[in-house]
Amino acid sequence: xxxxxxxxxxxxxxxxxxxxxxxxxxxxxxxxxxxxxxxxxxxxxxxxxxxxxxxxxxxxxxxxxxxxxxxxxxxxxxxxxxxxxxxxxxxxxxxxxxxxxxxxxxxxxxxxxxxxxxxxxxxxxxxxxxxxxxxxxxxxxxxxxxxxxxxxxxxxxxxxxxxxxxxxxxxxxxxxxxxxxxxxxxxxxxxxxxxxxxxxxxxxxxxxxxxxxxxxxxxxxxxxxxxxxxxxxxxxxxxxxxxxxxxxxxxxxxxxxxxxxxxxxxxxxxxxxxxxxxxxxxxxxxxxxxxxxxxxxxxxxxxxxxxxxxxxxxxxxxxxxxxxxxxxxxxxxxxxxxxxxxxxxxxxxxxxxxxxxxxxxxxxxxxxxxxxxxxxxxxxxxxxxxxxxxxxxxxxxxxxxxxxxxxxxxxxxxxxxxxxxxxxxxxxxxxxxxxxxxxxxxxxxxxxxxxxxxxxxxxxxxxxxxxxxxx
Numbered sequence: 001x002x003x004x005x006x007x008x009x010x011x012x013x014x015x016x017x018x019x020x021x022x023x024x025x026x027x028x029x030x031x032x033x034x035x036x037x038x039x040x041x042x043x044x045x046x047x048x049x050x051x052x053x054x055x056x057x058x059x060x061x062x063x064x065x066x067x068x069x070x071x072x073x074x075x076x077x078x079x080x081x082x083x084x085x086x087x088x089x090x091x092x093x094x095x096x097x098x099x100x101x102x103x104x105x106x107x108x109x110x111x112x113x114x115x116x117x118x119x120x121x122x123x124x125x126x127x128x129x130x131x132x133x134x135x136x137x138x139x140x141x142x143x144x145x146x147x148x149x150x151x152x153x154x155x156x157x158x159x160x161x162x163x164x165x166x167x168x169x170x171x172x173x174x175x176x177x178x179x180x181x182x183x184x185x186x187x188x189x190x191x192x193x194x195x196x197x198x199x200x201x202x203x204x205x206x207x208x209x210x211x212x213x214x215x216x217x218x219x220x221x222x223x224x225x226x227x228x229x230x231x232x233x234x235x236x237x238x239x240x241x242x243x244x245x246x247x248x249x250x251x252x253x254x255x256x257x258x259x260x261x262x263x264x265x266x267x268x269x270x271x272x273x274x275x276x277x278x279x280x281x282x283x284x285x286x287x288x289x290x291x292x293x294x295x296x297x298x299x300x301x302x303x304x305x306x307x308x309x310x311x312x313x314x315x316x317x318x319x320x321x322x323x324x325x326x327x328x329x330x331x332x333x334x335x336x337x338x339x340x341x342x343x344x345x346x347x348x349x350x351x352x353x354x355x356x357x358x359x360x361x362x363x364x365x366x367x368x369x370x371x372x373x374x375x376x377x378x379x380x381x382x383x384x385x386x387x388x389x390x391x392x393x394x395x396x397x398x399x400x401x402x403x404x405x406x407x408x409x410x411x412x413x414x415x416x417x418x419x420x421x422x423x424x425x426x427x428x429x430x431x432x433x434x435x436x437x438x439x440x441x442x443x444x445x446x447x448x449x450x451x452x453x454x455x456x457x458x459x460x461x462x463x464x465x466x467x468x469x470x471x
Contacts, residue, residue, distance in 0.1 A: 136387065415438075
């Protein structure tokens with residue numbers, strides 16, 4: 001490498017006249033690169049951001065609640081590829097073209113803020129969370145050490161502390177991470193580390209056959225976590241549920257005894273508070289009794305149902321959650337904090353999270369810093385770079401208060417009750433069961449089957465019709 005401050009700069013016909021070009025005698029030229037030359041045109045970039053923000057405001061935010069707008073301009077994949085300019089080229093494109101692309105992205109995307117978007121377990125627009133996301137995207141922080149993310153680490157600490165209170169623990173620990181699936185994986189790995197701490201250094205060799213138990217209605221992330229962590233999907237025991245989709249505690253205990261009899265080593269039970277399809281809440285107190293008798297870690301996947309804790313009227317759905325060892329809770333669902341906003345919470349206060357996940361990277365987590373290094377929380381995460389997701393929830397909570405969040409929950413469940421009553425009034429709709437949460441499960445019965453008596457033939461024909469509609 002050589003440095004030639006006085007070397008003349010090559011002529012470049014593509015230089016933007018708005019860019020500041022250093023005088024030739026001051027040019028720093030290294031390995032064919034002008035180091036003190038222009039990189040981007042700040043003025044043009046600022047104008048692009050301003051125009052893009054105006055587009056977002058006009059086409060996304062202001063139209064979010066307009067029922068006359070479409071939820072989606074649906075196009076099949078191959079057609080959409082033709083409509084969108086997806087090719088990445090050697091040279092950049094002008095800003096007016098980029099704004100056109102932004103317009104296309106908005107036009108053909110699903111408007112999850114639309115009043116008639118009903119597809120997943122989240123929907124709607126929270127303006128305060130949206131502003132928080134704008135801020136964090138602009139600031140581009142990474143939440144691992146206090147020195148680089150002081151505000152957002154303190155925000156995360158405050159939010160986790162409050163969530164721990166709502167669970168009913170006197171103290172605890174936790175971290176925000178990218179998704180309830182990751183929270184469940186955290187729980188599985190932490191429970192295994194608690195059961196056999198040597199695994200962190202010595203690995204899987206020499207371990208007994210570890211086995212865990214979860215509801216037959218659990219989230220599919222439990223199987224993925226078992227596969228990812230080397231436990232194996234065959235060592236996930238799915239416990240039978242009752243007619244409402246709740247885990248049967250007696251069946252759980254029977255399976256635990258059976259596993260022990262076969263020489264396996266049970267270490268974890270994952271209960272669910274708010275299953276994905278039926279919205280079922282497992283009986284946590286009875287499950288906790290089984291866990292205590294057998295010395296098993298109890299994790300509660302409350303990714304969907306955890307927000308009921310904010311409601312004095314509905315928190316009884318999670319009765320007994322204070323007895324859990326860990327909890328997954330996603331404020332981005334019912335509380336509309338914006339994807340992703342997911343907390344993994346642990347009752348333990350002995351730094352178990354850090355002991356399990358710490359790699360003690362000395363270049364990042366030095367112990368002789370000029371502040372309290374306990375605020376360097378990144379070493380208890382499996383990530384290094386980590387987004388300040390707690391800030392979205394914090395901003396919404398600050399804006400609405402606890403009572404406002406409670407009203408969100410109460411309103412959602414009141415709307416589900418209203419839908420149930422409307423379904424009962426309408427011919428051709430069959431309610432599957434009375435809901436206990438916001439999940440309302442029903443069948444639409446086509447006219448050709450409405451006079452037919454329910455039985456095997458009826459259900460076979462109904463399922464066939466569904467398959468024909470959704471092949």
